[in-house]
Amino acid sequence: xxxxxxxxxxxxxxxxxxxxxxxxxxxxxxxxxxxxxxxxxxxxxxxxxxxxxxxxxxxxxxxxxxxxxxxxxxxxxxxxxxxxxxxxxxxxxxxxxxxxxxxxxxxxxxxxxxxxxxxxxxxxxxxxxxxxxxxxxxxxxxxxxxxxxxxxxxxxxxxxxxxxxxxxxxxxxxxxxxxxxxxxxxxxxxxxxxxxxxxxxxxxxxxxxxxxxxxxxxxxxxxxxxxxxxxxxxxxxxxxxxxxxxxxxxxxxxxxxxxxxxxxxxxxxxxxxxxxxxxxxxxxxxxxxxxxxxxxxxxxxxxxxxxxxxxxxxxxxxxxxxxxxxxxxxxxxxxxxxxxxxxxxxxxxxxxxxxxxxxxxxxxxxxxxxxxxxxxxxxxxxxxxxxxxxxxxxxxxxxxxxxxxxxxxxxxxxxxxxxxxxxxxxxxxxxxxxxxxxxxxxxxxxxxxxxxxxxx
Numbered sequence: 001x002x003x004x005x006x007x008x009x010x011x012x013x014x015x016x017x018x019x020x021x022x023x024x025x026x027x028x029x030x031x032x033x034x035x036x037x038x039x040x041x042x043x044x045x046x047x048x049x050x051x052x053x054x055x056x057x058x059x060x061x062x063x064x065x066x067x068x069x070x071x072x073x074x075x076x077x078x079x080x081x082x083x084x085x086x087x088x089x090x091x092x093x094x095x096x097x098x099x100x101x102x103x104x105x106x107x108x109x110x111x112x113x114x115x116x117x118x119x120x121x122x123x124x125x126x127x128x129x130x131x132x133x134x135x136x137x138x139x140x141x142x143x144x145x146x147x148x149x150x151x152x153x154x155x156x157x158x159x160x161x162x163x164x165x166x167x168x169x170x171x172x173x174x175x176x177x178x179x180x181x182x183x184x185x186x187x188x189x190x191x192x193x194x195x196x197x198x199x200x201x202x203x204x205x206x207x208x209x210x211x212x213x214x215x216x217x218x219x220x221x222x223x224x225x226x227x228x229x230x231x232x233x234x235x236x237x238x239x240x241x242x243x244x245x246x247x248x249x250x251x252x253x254x255x256x257x258x259x260x261x262x263x264x265x266x267x268x269x270x271x272x273x274x275x276x277x278x279x280x281x282x283x284x285x286x287x288x289x290x291x292x293x294x295x296x297x298x299x300x301x302x303x304x305x306x307x308x309x310x311x312x313x314x315x316x317x318x319x320x321x322x323x324x325x326x327x328x329x330x331x332x333x334x335x336x337x338x339x340x341x342x343x344x345x346x347x348x349x350x351x352x353x354x355x356x357x358x359x360x361x362x363x364x365x366x367x368x369x370x371x372x373x374x375x376x377x378x379x380x381x382x383x384x385x386x387x388x389x390x391x392x393x394x395x396x397x398x399x400x401x402x403x404x405x406x407x408x409x410x411x412x413x414x415x416x417x418x419x420x421x422x423x424x425x426x427x428x429x430x431x432x433x434x435x436x437x438x439x440x441x442x443x444x445x446x447x448x449x450x451x452x453x454x455x456x
Contacts, residue, residue: 019068019069020068022069024068030072033071033075039065043055076282078280078281082281089279089280093105096173098170100227101171102230103171107163107230112175113188119376135195138382139202140202141383142158142202142377145386149389155205157207157248158199158204158206159209159366160209160210161240161370161371162232162370163370163372165371166210167213167224196210196211205251209244222263227285227287228274229271230275231271231274231315234269234290235263235290235292237319238319242260248364248366252306253303253363254301254306256301256305256327257297257301259298260295260296261295263292265291265292267289270321271317297328305328305330306330307329307330307362307363308328308333308363309333309365310334312366312368312369320334333362355384356388356389356440360444361443380414380418383417389437390427391437392438399417400413
């Protein structure tokens with residue numbers, strides 16, 4: 001017994017030595033942790049930083065990011081949190097619901113209180129009108145944008161996509177006391193209710209996949225949302241986009257036909273388990289195998305494939321994973337949150353593109369947003385597209401310069417334009433704007449020919 005302390009001391013020293021050696025040599029390789037991490041760079045010594053204590057802080061952060069056996073240590077700790085408390089290491093990113101269903105916290109908030117205040121904090125509000133006015137205003141602009149693009153043979157439409165909270169509310173965690181209080185005080189405000197209820201009044205095209213999934217819930221042999229994922233399941237998104245393409249062809253050019261095979265069970269494929277991956281646990285969560293379906297392309301269509309621009313959130317990635325999008329559409333662009341551009345070899349950000357030229361060369365423009373992200377539908381696309389289609393750059397810049405000179409407002413120039421777009425640009429106040437920018441007039445001459453097929 002008297003040797004036990006010595007043995008424990010020796011084991012501890014050996015472990016510390018192994019950790020130091022692994023950190024220095026990286027002899028053993030481990031699977032990288034999933035998620036976005038900003039790793040601390042190795043700090044350079046400077047006497048002034050040493051005196052101020054800044055250098056020591058950087059060294060401490062560097063050691064935490066690069067110590068030996070970091071990956072398995074973090075996974076073991078996260079496994080302990082899961083087994084002991086059913087918690088994720090970061091509850092602000094992943095929430096554990098009933099029966100080990102995983103949710104992102106904003107979907108939980110959307111079900112219990114709505115996410116309006118997440119996107120429109122009170123500190124930024126200057127209108128005294130009801131919250132719904134924000135969406136009525138945006139829907140009116142969306143209808144005007146559709147009208148302008150339609151005259152050029154470009155078909156704009158909105159796809160309303162369901163969130164996990166809407167389809168499987170029975171697996172949500174119990175609401176917090178704060179959520180109960182907000183629900184009692186303010187009621188539930190939903191962006192989806194406004195878009196789905198008023199789209200016909202404002203006259204813009206809309207395909208409501210939420211309504212479709214509501215009717216399918218509990219009546220399919222496959223999960224519409226997987227236990228460990230945040231997006232709609234691969235198989236559900238595959239069937240949904242098949243319906244979306246059929247809807248598109250009711251008002252636009254033909255799309256190459258596809259055929260869907262028979263569903264089959266397989267081990268979980270990405271992104272069906274994207275939230276579980278972010279848990280960085282040591283042991284997978286026990287779950288049923290998910291169903292999948294393969295997509296096959298039919299014969300080519302005469303005249304070539306139409307072109308497609310998608311502006312939307314991350315739900316469209318499931319469609320890209322399952323469909324050969326670039327073979328279905330001659331020119332496909334994905335403007336992710338109207339910021340980063342994918343599938344465009346020449347551009348990486350929407351700030352760098354000729355927006356009018358890109359839009360008028362497309363056959364279809366699809367706005368694709370789930371229940372939570374609908375609060376910021378378009379991510380600024382609707383306003384920018386309206387402005388650049390109707391006003392010349394110097395006219396737009398003149399207004400921006402005038403607003404920038406007014407330093408009394410606590411809102412940014414973009415926020416003021418969003419709230420009072422029609423005031424600063426009167427042509428957009430018309431029910432059907434008639435003013436067009438020079439770029440629109442010039443571009444439409446060349447783009448109309450490529451879109452003639454869309455109006456036949």
